[in-house]
Amino acid sequence: MPRRIVLSAVLSASAVSALTALPGCASCPAKFEVSKEAQLAMTKDEGYYAEEQANGRFYVFGQKKTHEQFASVKGIQVSKSFIGAGPGGATVVVEAKDKLPEMTDRLVATFAQRHGVTLN
Numbered sequence: 226m227p228r229r230i231v232l233s234a235v236l237s238a239s240a241v242s243a244l245t246a247l248p249g250c251a252s253c254p255a256k257f258e259v260s261k262e263a264q265l266a267m268t269k270d271e272g273y274y275a276e277e278q279a280n281g282r283f284y285v286f287g288q289k290k291t292h293e294q295f296a297s298v299k300g301i302q303v304s305k306s307f308i309g310a311g312p313g314g315a316t317v318v319v320e321a322k323d324k325l326p327e328m329t330d331r332l333v334a335t336f337a338q339r340h341g342v343t344l345n
Contacts, residue, residue, distance in 0.1 A: 274335055283311050285319045285336050287328040305329060307344045317344060 275286040277295065284301060286292040291301060304318045311317040317336060321329045333344045 274332065276336065278315075282316045282318055283336070283340075285317065285332045287320045287322075287325075287332045291320050305333075307333075310344050311342060312340050317342075319344075 273287055273289050273292075275289075275292045277284045277286075277292075279299060284295060286295065286301070295301065301318055301320050303321050303323075305321045307317040307319070309316060319329055319332045319336070336342075337344050
């Protein structure tokens with residue numbers, strides 16, 4: 226039976242603005258800055274993260290629609306694969322989009338941090 230993990234971390238532009246206005250401590254930078262690309266991704270609901278384990282592979286999703294389609298096709302149409310780089314030598318298949326390379330980078334970084342692996 227496949228294992229499902231779904232995390233959704235979406236920040237609105239107003240939440241990001243609120244974070245940038247908070248005062249910091251004396252040893253911290255005066256202002257927390259979020260790149261325009263990151264703000265755009267957050268406002269477009271691109272903070273979705275989910276992973277499933279099936280057929281000895283980890284599948285990592287950055288969009289809910291793709292994750293929902295996975296249930297019927299058991300694959301990701303456009304993806305980037307890391308053969309043998311996952312936990313226990315498993316293959317990791319990450320959703321990719323030409324127009325959103327930052328989404329793929331975010332998914333790779335999140336998966337690597339959660340599982341203590343390096344995906345190159």
